[in-house]
Structure formats: C-alpha cells, structure tokens
Amino acid sequence: MTRPNPRKTKRVSKKVLDQLRRVTTPTLTTQLLKNYRLHNVALRGVLPLDGDMPAFAGPAYTLRYAPLREDLLPEQWMDHPANLMTPAIEDVPPGAVFLMEAGGNVDAGLLGGNIVMRLKMRDVAAAVTDGAMRDIPEICEIGWPVCCSSIAAPPSFARLMVVDRSCPVVVGGVTVFPGDVIVGDAEGVVAVPAHLAADVAKGGLAQDHLEGWVNRRLATGAKIKGLYPPDAKAQADYQAWIDAGEPDEV
Amino acid sequence: MTRPNPRKTKRVSKKVLDQLRRVTTPTLTTQLLKNYRLHNVALRGVLPLDGDMPAFAGPAYTLRYAPLREDLLPEQWMDHPANLMTPAIEDVPPGAVFLMEAGGNVDAGLLGGNIVMRLKMRDVAAAVTDGAMRDIPEICEIGWPVCCSSIAAPPSFARLMVVDRSCPVVVGGVTVFPGDVIVGDAEGVVAVPAHLAADVAKGGLAQDHLEGWVNRRLATGAKIKGLYPPDAKAQADYQAWIDAGEPDEV
Amino acid sequence: MTRPNPRKTKRVSKKVLDQLRRVTTPTLTTQLLKNYRLHNVALRGVLPLDGDMPAFAGPAYTLRYAPLREDLLPEQWMDHPANLMTPAIEDVPPGAVFLMEAGGNVDAGLLGGNIVMRLKMRDVAAAVTDGAMRDIPEICEIGWPVCCSSIAAPPSFARLMVVDRSCPVVVGGVTVFPGDVIVGDAEGVVAVPAHLAADVAKGGLAQDHLEGWVNRRLATGAKIKGLYPPDAKAQADYQAWIDAGEPDEV
C-alpha cells in the first residue's frame, strides 16, 4: 500500500507547547485567520466533558474509526489478537493528544473508565474525538482532560472499529496530520499546523495581553471605536500602561 | 432600495416590559397559543450561557449576519471603515435586546468579551442569537445576559458578515420585527409581537399565579382532573384561597 | 382495528428491577451486545435534566405523540373530554416509567411542572422522552427523575397530540414494547427486553464489580493488556482479592 501524503510534520518544542497552552482557543483562531487566512481550525462541536478542565496542548497521535463491519465484530474485542486499540494505548507517547476520528458517529462511547485511567497513568495529555465517550462519572472522578461531541452508553464495538492510526484524520470537520498541535480549553479544541506553532504562540500571547488591557478600559466606560482594535493613540496608551508596570487603573 | 414591509411596531411601555420579565417563557407561549393561535414564538435552541441568568425583556434591536463573501473579508475587521458592527454597538438603545440572526451558523462566535463588556456598560438588556458566542469564561465573569445556540472559538469574520440592521430577522426559526419584545429566562427565549405585549403580560401573570396554587394542591395528593385546568369548583377554591390571603396550606 | 403485534411481555420482578437499577447503563449495553448481539438498545440523545439524578428502573408505560392536526387542536386541551393525557396520568401504574415517543420533535415541552408533580405523587418511577420538557426550574425543584432530548417553552398542544398508548413506541431510535424495562442513570437511558432482564441484571452486576477491581489495578500503573479484559492470571488475581475480603490495595 502506498501512503501518498506522508507530509513530515515539524516537531514542536516543549516551550512552544507550554506557550500555546496559555493562549485561549479564540485567540488562536484569530491568529490563524488574520496571519495565515486559515478559516477552518476549530473542531466543530468538540467540548470538554468537564467545564473546569485545565487547558492542554500536545502533538496529535491519531486513530481512525469507521463503521463496524459485522463480520469483523469479534476482532474488535480487546482481548482479540487483531484488536487495534490495545497496542495504541501503550504506544501513544507521553505528552501527546490521543485524537480519534469517529466520523461524527455518536451512537457508541469510544473510551470508558478503564482506558482513560491507563492513558492518564501513561502521562498522555488528553483524549479528543468528534465521537462520544462512556463511563462519564468515572472519567470525571479520574480528572483527566477529555473533549468529545457527546456521551453514549454502548461500547465502541457496537458501531465502530479502528481501521488506521498515525494517519491524517478529520475530526469535527478539521483535517489534522499526525504531529499537528492540538490545543484545548473550556471553549473547545483548535488544531495548529506544526510549522506555524511557534509564531502562533508568540502572536497569541501578545494578543491576549492587549485584549486584557482593552477590557479594563471598556469597564471604565470607554467606547469601542479606536480602542478595539487599538488605533495609534490606544497603542501608545497601552505601551504607557506597560511601562508604568501595569497598574490596576487604566 | 425599497423596504416593502416597514410595519411600524407599537412602542411597549417600561411597565409592560417589567411585567413580561416576571412571566415565565412557557407561560408566554401558552398565552400566545391559546389567545392568538400563534404556534411559533419560541426561538429554537437558543438558551442562556449561564443557567442562573436573571430573566430579561426588551424591544428587539436587530442585525442580520450572512455567509462571508471572501472578497469582502477585510471589510469585516472592526477597524475597517465599512465595518457594520462598531456603529451598531454604540447605536443600540439602552434597554433593548441585541438580536442577531446567524442563519443557524455555529462555526464562529459572533461576540466576544470586549464587545459584551461594552454592551453591558451601555445598559443594553441582553444579547440573543441563533449563532454561537466566544470568550465564554470572560462573558460569564462579566455576568450579563447572553442567549445563544452554541459556543465557537473562531471570530465572526471567519465565516460571516453583517449585511443589514434594524430589519426583520429570523432567529431560531421565528420571524421578529424590530421592536417586538424579546423575553428570556432559564428556559429560553420567546418573541412577543409588540401589539400583543400588554395583553400577554396581564394574562401571563394571572396564569402563573393560578398554576402556583394548582401545584400546591397537587403536592397534597389532589388528582389532576378538574384541577388543571381548573373547573368551576377549583376556580372557587382558588378564589377562596386568595380571599383568605394566600395561606400556606391549600 | 387489529393490533398485529400483541407480544405479551414477561413481567419483571421487583428484585430484578432493583438489580438493574444498580448496574450502569454502559455495562447494560455491553451485556446486551456481547451476550445477545443487540446493538441498538440505548436511547439516542435522551439524557437526565439533572446530572445528579439517581438511577431508576421500571417497566415501560407508553404513549405516542404525533404532529398536531390543527382541526383537532381543542381536543388536546386538558379539560376537553377527548383529551388523552389526563386519563394516562391517573392510569400509569406506580413504579412504571412514563415513556413518551415524540418522533424527535423538540419544538414543544411534553410535560410541565403540574403534571410532573402529579406523576411524582403517584409514585411513577420516571418520565422519559425523545421530545422536550418545559417548566424546567419547577421540575428541578420537584426533584423527580426526568430524561429528555431538549427543553422547550411551548405547550405540547402547540405541535403534537397523543394518538395512542400502551402500544409499541420508538424513542431515541429504539423500539420498545410495553413492559420492557427502562433503566436510566447519569449517562442516559437503556431499554432492556423484558425476557432478558434477569440474565442481564446478573451479568451486569458481575461485570461492574470486576471492572472496579481492574480500575484499581490500573491506578497502580498496571498495563491494559491481559488485565482488561482479564486473562486467566488476572482472573485468578481477582478471585484472590475477593477471597481476601476485597482489601484496599490490589
């Protein structure tokens, strides 16, 4: 078999991952749109199971689920030699995001409490899917980042089977190559192409800081025009505020 | 350009707005159906970001978003002279509801933290849309009423552009003319035609009061038949309870 | 009129209902799939109104809603002699689950606070529907189990009418016969065919207990392979742990 799009993704440094984790997902999308004209980077409908989930960022480790072929049902059980999930759980690198394409099928829960416990013990950064998850109370008790589209009681092998891994995937309508950076926070999940990660991190931190200052000004009754986005005068005011050591009043 | 449906909506008094805010949205829909045969007044899928949001009521100030024409992308940025959002933010009257038609597109967040802060400072009553919002943690911290269909990280100009304002809009499948009253509470958002507002407010307050008494009776084990809706005997009992000063026991 | 599928459902004992209530819904679906090849037993998109809802299990008492025929609107009001809801509320047996097919229509709330109060007083186990509910704050205050697909302010007779009861229904894509057992918990609702209920209850309790032990092992850093599902050695370890009185350490 040939794989026509091997696309070597650049490795992203731990420092850049740490920066990306500190940028909000809305700001990441603004950076990717304004600077690179990328419109389609936010995974549709993929949200944290727990609204208080801390932000995460890591390179994508990908799996692709497809509709079950019923003649292959026994092969999907975890103790079958041909099962593909068991090795993936032990192979995914620490720090990576376990990214599962489900084709939007939300009639089965891809992972339950046992697998989530193991992924957490292996220091995987998070699990993300446009499918559903199961054993929700147990997962919430484990307290590890999970973003998904829905919850569903049935086991994955009721509807789906893993057909590929470490391959390009489409999750929530966004195409992701292995190694692209997946960032998640309370507002959802964004895919940052690996070769843009460093620039986006830097620009995002600057934008978030500026918008914090803008909001303080608005809270005092300032008008939006000229302030957001800041014109020359506002930028000077912002710089003066920084030079003054970021005092409480703006 | 001609605007064929100028339809002057009646101005609704502050007293009636205060009454409507105190009626639950389910009761408003019952009044509009039973008395005026209006089936379609509840905005589908439009819910508060914060379940503890206090109820609001105000005349609609409308905007219409349409899918972005990519050749017009720069015009959508907020510092472009042709941008239509900046003037709307400063023009919407205090007390009005900022009602945005998004055609059900939930791939971009229409408003973020900065604009919400400004709308709050201008004493606008609420923001309502069948699209998505962004900067959710920031909006929740600001603590101002927002009802929407979803949340999405990307900025509005990734997908949409404002093409009209103070025009008829369709939000959540309901047609609203500027000036119609928009009422929201924990259960969603209802549009009350301006010329019916006073009657609906009066009928709604009466219905809510009666149903409170019915529920007290049911809580003691009374059967539903004859009680809800109340037959002549039940109505007499209700009146007696009122005449007795609404004692705790029913 | 003929009813071609009378299918006498086996009566399920109170003991089995109690057992089923203690099994999680994900485990019920695994039992039904692995032992009986039933893929389609979880009601799609039907979730508790209140995430802290205690689990419930009871035989289905069924109603079927259909789109309103506008000429029949008055007959849907609860004080009309032809109204079909009022007798159902008083006829549903204590302990049963009030299961309402809405055809996925979520534009109207099937039940509000008054009827929910009455059903609770009659010791009905729960209300379940693939439609919507209304008077949500009131229902939450009443504190009685309700699972549904959405919330909607309008009354049921704005869109729907009851056309049948104690008939086969399709709720959330699952076909249920009267008397099949409906089990609900924080993760959703599962239909257990009445003639399989006893076996599923027994198998489910065993599976949940074993998986609890597995999770304790995983929490100590054990690998997934051989442990889940357990091979011969793991099963022996599990038995030893039971024989030792289930000590805290595994």
Added chain:
Amino acid sequence: MTRPNPRKTKRVSKKVLDQLRRVTTPTLTTQLLKNYRLHNVALRGVLPLDGDMPAFAGPAYTLRYAPLREDLLPEQWMDHPANLMTPAIEDVPPGAVFLMEAGGNVDAGLLGGNIVMRLKMRDVAAAVTDGAMRDIPEICEIGWPVCCSSIAAPPSFARLMVVDRSCPVVVGGVTVFPGDVIVGDAEGVVAVPAHLAADVAKGGLAQDHLEGWVNRRLATGAKIKGLYPPDAKAQADYQAWIDAGEPDEV
C-alpha cells in the same frame, strides 16, 4: 391493550374519491388551508417513482414500521408465522392506499417487485411511504403507482419491522388516521381528512377550473393584479366565458 383514539373515520364515497383524483395536489392544499386553516397536509419528500404516474385517491390502509430489534430478526422473514406483512398484503381492501410509516428511515427498501405485483393484482390503489423502495426497474415495468422518499437496495428486515397496522401513522410529517383519503399525483401526496373530503373535492374542482381560465388570460399579457385572485370584474369575465361555452380565446 387500550387504543385511546379510535376516531371513527367517515367512509368516503367512490364518487368523491373520483373527484379528488381529478384535483391537483397543490389545489387540495390551498383548499385545506384557506377553508380549514390546515397547514400540514402534504407528505414531505414523498414523490412518485415514475413522473408520469397517473393520479390516485383512496382511503388509507396503514402499517407502522419501527427499527429492527435484532433478536426479532427471524420473525421478519416472510415465511415466519409471526411475519406481519404477508397477512397485510392479502387483507388490504381493493381501492385502498397501502400507507407505510417508516419514520423517515431510507436505509432499506420496504417493498420489492414481488409484493408490488401482488398488490397490483389485488386492485390496491397505490403504495405510499416516507421510507424507501427496492427493485425499482421491476416496479417501473409493472407500472403501478408508488410514492416514496428514496430508493434502497437492502430488504426491509435489514433495518425495520412492522409493529402495528390499521393504526394512526405519521408519514412525511403528517398524521393520518385509517380511512383518511390519500391523494397522489406527479407533485406528491396529500392527506385529506375523511370528514372534509366531499367539500374539498367540490371546492378543488372549482378552483382548478378558474385557475385554468386565469392562465389563459395571463398568456395574453394580462397583469396579475385583479386577475389572481379574481376581483369582481374578473369573476364576471370568468362567468361570461363560461356562459359563452368556454371559447378558445379569453
């Protein structure tokens, strides 16, 4: 089992059925809306397999399909004693419309060539469903009226099972009681409540005749205003045209 909505539908005479067959379905919907305020009488997405199908009208003989319960799969095969389709095929009265509710499931074909041949031989008027059909080339060769939502190769028992017959059904979003008149032509299928059938037939024939005259006038260059709908002068012109024996020129 109780059937709460027995609703005795009035029997419609053969003469009225003949008249209804000669009215176009658009005109039927206009009559039902203008005279009875019925908005929802046209079966959504249900169209003839063959665009040249002659119009038909007949009382509804109803069946309800529901998603397959896999444990009941063998019972769905046509030689199983519990199969419900075989008796229906022989019981449906000549002249009736075989109306099958599929819940919009189009993943299986409800009827194939063999059953369609038998229904034609039994002088059934037509088959109508919001599901799919199969053996399309064979059905087209048989040349018997079939209206459906889609075509699908798999047999019905791959996905569905019959759970009821001679019951209220929902087809294409419209609620139909057994005995209501189902009228189909090249533009789709409309359900006429049995008790309104005679009036609708009379009004429809008059409307179609008038609109034919209007169209002749428009074809000569007349303006729409005053002509459609006709004001007093136009009505007089129409009457004069009739009195003159409906000459070719208008």
Added chain:
Amino acid sequence: MTRPNPRKTKRVSKKVLDQLRRVTTPTLTTQLLKNYRLHNVALRGVLPLDGDMPAFAGPAYTLRYAPLREDLLPEQWMDHPANLMTPAIEDVPPGAVFLMEAGGNVDAGLLGGNIVMRLKMRDVAAAVTDGAMRDIPEICEIGWPVCCSSIAAPPSFARLMVVDRSCPVVVGGVTVFPGDVIVGDAEGVVAVPAHLAADVAKGGLAQDHLEGWVNRRLATGAKIKGLYPPDAKAQADYQAWIDAGEPDEV
C-alpha cells in the same frame, strides 16, 4: 430604518451577460476560485426543474421569505392590500433573475403556474430559489427557466411570508447583493459578483475552449499529465491547433 450595507453594485452590460450565459457553471466557479479565491459562489442544492433548461444569466432581483407569523396570514393572500408579492411581480425588470431566499424551507411552493406565466410574459430571465416550487407540470409546459431545491404542493402562505425585497439575500448558502449576476445551467446556479463579471466572462470562455481541445486529445489516448492543466508544450500544441483552424483531429 437604516440599511447599513447599501453597496452599489456595478451595472453589468448585456454583452457580458451574453458571454456569461455561454460559460458553464463549473468553469465559472474555477475562474472565481483561481483568480479571486472565492470558494463559496455555487448555490447549494439549487437545480433546474427541467434538465434541458437553456442557460440563463441576469442581474439578481431579490426577495426574502421568512417563516409565517400566523397573525399575519391574511396579509399574505394575493388580494390583500399588504401583500408584497403582487407588486414585485410587476416591478422586476425584464432580463433580471427573480431570486427568492426561502431559508431552505421546502414545505411550501413559492411560485405556481399563474405567477410563472406572468413572469415569462414580462421577459424576466428566470426564477431561482433555495425553497420549493408548485404546479410543476404546468410550469414545465410553460417552458421557462426555474431552478429550485425541491417541489411542494402547499401554497407559500402556508409556511412563509415575504418580509423584504431588493435586499441582500442568502440563497443556497451564498450571499448575493441585488445586481450580482446569477448564471444557471443544467448543473446548477452560480452567483458572480457584479464587479468581477466582465473578467470572469472573458476568462471562462477561454478556459472552456481550451478544455474542449484537451478532451479531444484525451479521447485519442493521451495521458493527463502535462495536458491538463497544459504545460508549455501542450499550450504550443493548442495554439497550433487554433492556427490550423481547429481541425477535427487533434
């Protein structure tokens, strides 16, 4: 009322309209994407009623339909003074495309045979909508270009009402301003921004001619590489073929 986006669209000459009509819609989309990066110009799901419809091109004359407000039902009837359709039919300029936004609602037919006859008599170029049409046999007999998303028997006022005209509209997911050029052929409908029309017409004619030559070459067994798109050698061959007077053999 303010109209914030008046956007004066450039008037397109009859010569350019004639050229656009001769370019296929697939080629128009390629020109708009390659030269202007416009991805979203083809109206989704809008197809000719009659597959043999001749191509058309004309400036958009726009109407916006919105869901019916039932209290305004009588105003939608064509003989009501407030009806908005009657004047539009007489105001639309000859040569224009009558472009109707229906919000994707296909439960009612926007135009029937009478209005289509009048529009044809007024030399309007075509009717286009993302809604449905009715009186299909009559329209096909009239033989005038109509593109739509579906067919539906009920009259428009069963579901919809006109709320605006000569305004920006969204049809099939594409934003169109009045005066933009609407081109339709057997494969669907494309919106060409007015200010790009002349360039697109010229580029499109050149592309179609070149691709015709490419196809002749492929039909002789030539490989795709180098030929489509043509490299330097292929371009020279193409030029030689033109210089030779476009002989039959390539």
Added chain:
Amino acid sequence: MTRPNPRKTKRVSKKVLDQLRRVTTPTLTTQLLKNYRLHNVALRGVLPLDGDMPAFAGPAYTLRYAPLREDLLPEQWMDHPANLMTPAIEDVPPGAVFLMEAGGNVDAGLLGGNIVMRLKMRDVAAAVTDGAMRDIPEICEIGWPVCCSSIAAPPSFARLMVVDRSCPVVVGGVTVFPGDVIVGDAEGVVAVPAHLAADVAKGGLAQDHLEGWVNRRLATGAKIKGLYPPDAKAQADYQAWIDAGEPDEV
C-alpha cells in the same frame, strides 16, 4: 507511519466479477444479510448519474478526500508536483472501481469531464463517491459509469484535498477495504467483501432466477403466501418449470 489494519483482501476472479455484475444490487444485499448477517453493505445515497447506466463490478481502488487546509490550496492544483490525483489516475488498474471517500461533502465536484475521459480510456470500470461530480452534460456524453451523491459546479480543490489512497475508506456509511468488490446498477452501489464474493455471486444468481419465476406466478393472480418465499410445493413447481425448459406460461 504504521498501518495497523493491512488486511490482505483476497483477489476476486474475473469470472466471479462477471457473475456479480449480473446479480441485482437488492439481491446482493439479501444474500449478505441472510447468509452472513451483514446489515450495512449498501452505500447510502450513491446513485448513477444516468439511470440507464449498465451494471458494473470491480475491485475497489480507494482514495480519501478530507476538508481542504487552505495553506495547502496550491498543492491541490493538478499541475503542482505534490498533487495526488494525477498519479492516481494513471495508477488505477484497468477493471477496478475508482472509489472516492468525500465524507459526504457535496459542495464540490470531485471529477470533471477531462479526468472521466482519461479513466474511461484506461478501461477503469466506474467512478463511485459519496461526494459530488461536475461537468455532468460532458460526463453523460462520454457515457461511462459514474455513481455519486450529488452534482456540484465547484472544483474539488475549493473544499477538499486527497490525503490518502489504497487505504480503508468509508463511502456512504459503508467501510470498504481496497480489493472489496464494488457492484453498481440502476438502484445504487453495494460493497461485497472480497472473501465472500464467490458465494454471494452463486447465491444471488439463483435467487434472481427464482424470483423471476415467482413474479410470473403472481402476475397470474397467485397469492403471496407459500409462493414467496416458496414452500415445498412451490419449490417443486419451480423445479418442474425448469425441467420443462422454462416455458412462457407458469
């Protein structure tokens, strides 16, 4: 990169492919369901562009399209060195079916007239996709089998890009491995797992022959019961008919 599911598909002989081409797709689905309990083998919504298309059967040669990453747009143009479509067109073996997964995206046409011409010249059996096609009049003139979900004017690179080939694909909700047999006729497309192909071909031919005889019997007025499926007597009659040389009368 690892490919975890290499699944060597058995090569299917030309003789079996010829047999499969002669079996109708409805019969193939019945064989796969009754004999192997495979419910999900018919590609949803994938139909011939031309209703008179002759049947085809061939091993799947697969491509996977994913949503466009706008930063990679130039790479999708056919003269870019990284373009993946050009080599696929020349690599697909004669007799194979060119099977393209589009994830149900129908906003762009995957193939146009030039590529279809080349595939025909290379003796490829057919093109099949759950996406759309373009240049429809040209394709129909070429007269080569194409099955798809829709038609769309824009070129594929407006929305999509090829990310993999000769990989497992999901087309119309059915999982297909390279080498599985794809059979298409006027009623749609079915995937036959390669290892079942020979048995299914044999069973299918027998079933089609028997059902032809059944239909002749039904056409004479025979009842369905006992005839379809045939009981012992009917099977004897069928055998006698064969033994008599299949005379016209049955």
